[in-house]
Amino acid sequence: MNSGAMPQEPAEGWAVRRARRGLWALAGERLLEGLIYLCGISAIVFVLGIFFFVFREAFPVLGKENFSLTQFLFSEQWYPTSATNKRYGVLAMIAGTLSVTALAMVLAVPFGLGAAIYISEFCGSRVKETLKIVIELLAAIPSVVWGFVGLTVMSRLIVQYTGAPVGVNILNGGIILALMSVPIIVSIGEDALKAVPDQYREAGIALGATRWQLVWRVLLPAAKTGLLAAVLLGVGRAVGETMAVLMATGHAVHIPHSLLDSVRTLTANIAAELGEAPEGSDHYRVLFLTGVLLFTLTFIVNLTADFIVRGIRKK
Amino acid sequence: MMDLSITTRDLNLWYAKFQALRQVSVEIKHGLITSLIGPSGCGKTTLLRCFNRVNERYGYVTTTGEIRILGKNIYDPDVSLVELRKSVGMVFQRPNPLPLSVYENVVFGLRIHGERHELERARLDEAVEKALSEVGLWDDLKDRLDTKASTLQLEQQQKLCIARLLPLKPEVILLDEPCSALDVDGTRAIEELLFSLKGRYTMLIVTHNMAQARRASDECLYMLLGEIVEHRRTEDLFLHPQDPRTAEYIEGRYG
Numbered sequence: 001m002n003s004g005a006m007p008q009e010p011a012e013g014w015a016v017r018r019a020r021r022g023l024w025a026l027a028g029e030r031l032l033e034g035l036i037y038l039c040g041i042s043a044i045v046f047v048l049g050i051f052f053f054v055f056r057e058a059f060p061v062l063g064k065e066n067f068s069l070t071q072f073l074f075s076e077q078w079y080p081t082s083a084t085n086k087r088y089g090v091l092a093m094i095a096g097t098l099s100v101t102a103l104a105m106v107l108a109v110p111f112g113l114g115a116a117i118y119i120s121e122f123c124g125s126r127v128k129e130t131l132k133i134v135i136e137l138l139a140a141i142p143s144v145v146w147g148f149v150g151l152t153v154m155s156r157l158i159v160q161y162t163g164a165p166v167g168v169n170i171l172n173g174g175i176i177l178a179l180m181s182v183p184i185i186v187s188i189g190e191d192a193l194k195a196v197p198d199q200y201r202e203a204g205i206a207l208g209a210t211r212w213q214l215v216w217r218v219l220l221p222a223a224k225t226g227l228l229a230a231v232l233l234g235v236g237r238a239v240g241e242t243m244a245v246l247m248a249t250g251h252a253v254h255i256p257h258s259l260l261d262s263v264r265t266l267t268a269n270i271a272a273e274l275g276e277a278p279e280g281s282d283h284y285r286v287l288f289l290t291g292v293l294l295f296t297l298t299f300i301v302n303l304t305a306d307f308i309v310r311g312i313r314k315k
Numbered sequence: 316m317m318d319l320s321i322t323t324r325d326l327n328l329w330y331a332k333f334q335a336l337r338q339v340s341v342e343i344k345h346g347l348i349t350s351l352i353g354p355s356g357c358g359k360t361t362l363l364r365c366f367n368r369v370n371e372r373y374g375y376v377t378t379t380g381e382i383r384i385l386g387k388n389i390y391d392p393d394v395s396l397v398e399l400r401k402s403v404g405m406v407f408q409r410p411n412p413l414p415l416s417v418y419e420n421v422v423f424g425l426r427i428h429g430e431r432h433e434l435e436r437a438r439l440d441e442a443v444e445k446a447l448s449e450v451g452l453w454d455d456l457k458d459r460l461d462t463k464a465s466t467l468q469l470e471q472q473q474k475l476c477i478a479r480l481l482p483l484k485p486e487v488i489l490l491d492e493p494c495s496a497l498d499v500d501g502t503r504a505i506e507e508l509l510f511s512l513k514g515r516y517t518m519l520i521v522t523h524n525m526a527q528a529r530r531a532s533d534e535c536l537y538m539l540l541g542e543i544v545e546h547r548r549t550e551d552l553f554l555h556p557q558d559p560r561t562a563e564y565i566e567g568r569y570g
Contacts, residue, residue, distance in 0.1 A: 199411035204423075206369050206407075207479070208400035213427045222414040 054291045061285035072289065078253045080273070080283040088286045090293070095255045096170075096263030097297075100245055101238040103174030103259065104181055108238075109231055111178070112185025116230070117215055119186065120193035132187075139183035143243040150176040150248030164260040166250055171259045173249035177241055181234035188233055192226020193219055225309045232305040236298055242267040266294050318345040320487055320517035321366060326380035328361060328541075330373075335361045337541040339380070343534075348509055348518045350532035350549065352525060354569065358541040359521045363489050366519070367403040368396060385486055401428055404480030406490040410472035412464035412479075417456055420464045420475055421446050424483040446481040450474040450508055470501035474508060488512070490520040494527065506531045525565060529553055537561045 061067050067088060071077075075089025119131050154175060155167025162171070196219055204218040220227070242265075250262025251272065270287050277284040321343040328336040335358045343349050351359040364370040365382060368389060382389050389399055401424070412420050419426075421443045425433060443460065447453040452474050456467075464475055473493060480488060490509070494502040509518055509531060522528050528535055528549065535549040537558075545552060545561045556562040563569060 197411075199407060199409060200413055202369065202372075202407060203411045203413055203476070205372065206367060206400060206405035207424050207427065207483075208397045209427050210397065217423070217427065218413055 051292075051295060054288055054295065058285050058288035058292050061282055061289060064282060067282065067286070072286070073293075076253070076255055078269075080277070080286065086282065088282070090266065090269070090290055092253045092255050093264050093266045093269050093290070094293075096249065097239060097265040097267070099170050099256050099263060100173045100177060100249060100265055101235060103170055104177035104238045105231070105235060107174060107178035108181040108185055108234055112182045112230070112234065113189055113227060115182070115186045116189030116193060116227075117219075120190045121211065121215055121219065132190075135183045135186050138179070139187070141180075143180065143241060144247075146176050146180055147244040147247030150244060154248065158260075162260055166262055168248055168250035169260050169262045170249065170256055173245045173263070173265075174259075176244050176248045177238045180241060180244060181237050184237055185230045185234040188230035189223075189227050192223040192230060195226060196222045228305065228308060232301060235301055239294070239298055239301070240267065242271045246271055266290050270294075319343065320345040320384065321519075322383045323365075324381045324383075326362075326365065326382060327378065328358075328365065328370075329377045331375045335541050336365070339541075339543055341536060341543055341546055343517060343519060345517050346514045347533040348513055348520060348531060349534040349536060350528035351519065351521045351536045351538060352523075352528045352564075353538035353544075354564070355523075357538045359536075359538050360491055361541075362538070363491055363519060363521050364405075366487065366489055367400050367405055369400070369405065397428070401483045402486045404483065404485040404488045406473070406476050406480070406488065406493045408492045409496050410469055410476050412467070412472050412475050414463070414465060416461050417464050417467070417475060418443055418460040421479050421482065423479055428483065442482040446478040447475075449481055449512070450478040451504075451511075452478060468501075470497055470504055473497060473501070473505055477505075477508065477512075485516060487517045487519065490518060492521050492523060495523065502527070525553075537564065539564070 062069065066086065071087070071089055073089075073094075074091055075087065076092040076095075077087040077089040078092065079085065079087045115131075115135075119128055123131065150172050151168065154172045158164055158167040158169070158172055164171075200218050200222055201214060204214045209217065245265050246268035249265060249268065251264045251268060252262035253264050253269075254261065256263050270290055273283070274287050277287055319342050322341070324340050326336055326339040327334065339358075339362060351363065353359050361370065365378065366384065366389075370376050371378075378390065380390075384399070384403060387394065413423060415423070418439075422439045425439060425442060444453060444457075447456060452471060455471065464472060467475065473496075477488070477493075494505050497505065506527065509520070512518065513533075520528075520532060522531075532549045535547065535552045536543060537545045537552065537556075537560075539560055545556065545558045547557070552561065553565055556565060
C-alpha cells in the first residue's frame with residue numbers, strides 16, 4: 001500500500017500549483033469556455049429558432065377549410081387577392097424556381113469548375129492572384145445590382161438576339177444567377193483542389209501523366225467531395241436568391257414552356273407580396289408557408305449533399 | 316565492363332540563385348542498386364529528381380550539363396517527358412498511392428499511356444496480377460482489389476507504389492528514402508523486395524540510413540554540398556573510404 005501512495009504525491013503538488021493560478025484566471029477560463037460553447041451551439045439555436053418562427057406564422061392557415069395543402073403544392077392558380085375566390089397554388093412558382101436554378105447551374109457548373117481548375121492547376125501565380133481578386137469582387141456585387149443589369153443590359157440583349165417579346169425571363173434570370181453562383185463555385189472549388197495533397201500530383205507526374213490526365217484522373221477523383229460541395233453551395237445560392245431574380249425573371253405566375261417565358265420564383269413572390277399582405281391574413285400566412293417550403297427544399301438539397309459526401313468518403 | 320544505365324556529365328543545378336548540384340559526373344551501372352548517401356541538404360534528392368526531370372515542376376530550377384539515360388540525353392529538346400517518365404519510375408518518401416482503388420493504382424500507368432487496344436479488361440487484369448505478384452502483394456490483396464489504396468498498411472502502400480511502376484516496364488526505378496515512413500519490418504520487407512527486383516531494373520535509392528545503404532546497395536555514392544565525393548562499391552566505400560570526408564561521415568562525425 002505504501003508504494004501505491006507514492007505516485008499520488010506529485011499529483012497533489014500539481015493540484016496545489018494549479019489552484020495558485022488564482023480565482024480570476026480560473027473564472028476567466030470558465031467564462032471563455034462558456035462563450036465558445038455558446039458560439040458553437042448558436043448555429044443550431046438560430047436554425048431552430050428561424051424555423052420555429054416562420055412555421056408559427058404559417059401554421060394557422062393549415063387548418064382553414066378554404067385552404068388545402070394539395071392545392072398549395074399542385075395547383076398553379078395563384079389568386080391571393082381575388083375578392084370572390086381566393087386560390088393559393090404555388091406550383092408555377094416551384095416550376096419557376098426550379099427552371100431558373102437548373103439553367104443557372106447548367107451554365108455555372110462547367111464555367112465555375114473550369115475556372116477553379118484553371119486557377120488552381122494551370123495559371124501562373126500572378127494571373128492567379130489577379131483572378132482571385134476579380135472573382136472575389138464578382139462575389140461582392142450586391143444582388144440588386146445584378147438585378148439591375150438583368151433588367152436593363154441583359155433584357156435588351158435578349159430581345160435583340162432572340163426576338164423574345166420580353167427580355168425578362170428564365171434565360172435572363174438564369175444567366176444572372178449563374179454569374180452570381182460562379183464566384184462561389186470557383187472559390188470553394190479552388191479550395192477543394194488546393195487541399196489535394198501535392199504528393200498525388202507528384203505521383204501522377206512521375207508516372208508520366210500530362211496535365212490533363214493529372215486533372216482528370218487524379219485531382220478530380222481526389223477532390224470530388226469538395227467540388228460537389230462547391231456545386232451544391234452554388235445551387236443553394238441560386239435557390240435562395242431573391243432580388244436579382246425578382247427583377248430579371250419577369251414575375252409572371254405561369255408554368256414555363258420555353259427559356260424565353262417569364263416566370264416567378266418562390267423567393268421573389270414572398271419578397272414582392274409580403275409587404276402588401278395584411279398581417280395575420282390567409283395571404284400573409286400562405287407566404288410564410290412558402291418560406292417553410294423553401295426551407296424544406298434547401299434542407300433536402302443539403303441533406304442529399306451530406307449523404308452523397310458521406311457515401312463517397314466511405315468508398 | 317557492365318552496361319551503364321545513367322551517366323551524367325558536368326551536371327549543375329540551381330534553385331533560383333542557390334546552387335544545389337556542382338559538376339556532378341556519375342555513371343550508374345545497369346541492374347544494380349546504387350545508394351546515394353550524405354548529410355541533409357547535400358543534393359542527393361535533387362540529383363535523384365533530375366533523372367526523371369520531376370524537379371522542373373518548380374519554375375525556378377535551372378540545369379546545365381548532360382544526363383544520358385539509355386544513351387539519350389534527357390535534356391535534348393526532342394525528349395518526351397512522358398516517355399522519359401515511363402522508363403524512369405519514382406517511389407517517394409511517403410507512400411503516395413493515388414486516391415483510387417488498388418486495381419486502378421496499378422493500371423494507372425497503362426491507362427494514361429496505353430493504346431486503346433491495350434486497355435481490354437483481360438490485359439489489365441493480367442498486368443495487375445503480374446505486378447502485384449512481383450512485389451509480393453497478390454496473395455494479400457487479390458480479394459480486395461477494389462478497396463481504396465489509402466486504407467492499406469503503409470508497407471503495403473509503398474509496395475503498391477513500386478508495383479504501379481512495373482506495368483510500364485521501366486528501365487530505372489528511383490527511390491527517395493522509400494523506407495523512412497516505415498517501421499523495422501516494413502523496411503526489411505521493402506529491402507527484400509528491392510533485392511528481388513535487382514538485375515531487371517536499375518535502382519537508385521536515396522537514404523539517410525547508412526546501415527540501409529550498406530545492407531541494400533551494390534554501389535554507393537557519397538555526396539556533400541552538391542558534389543560527388545566518392546562513388547565505389549558499397550563494401551569498399553564503407554571499409555576503405557578513399558576520401559577523408561567520406562571516412563568522417565561514415566564514422567558518424569557529422570551529418
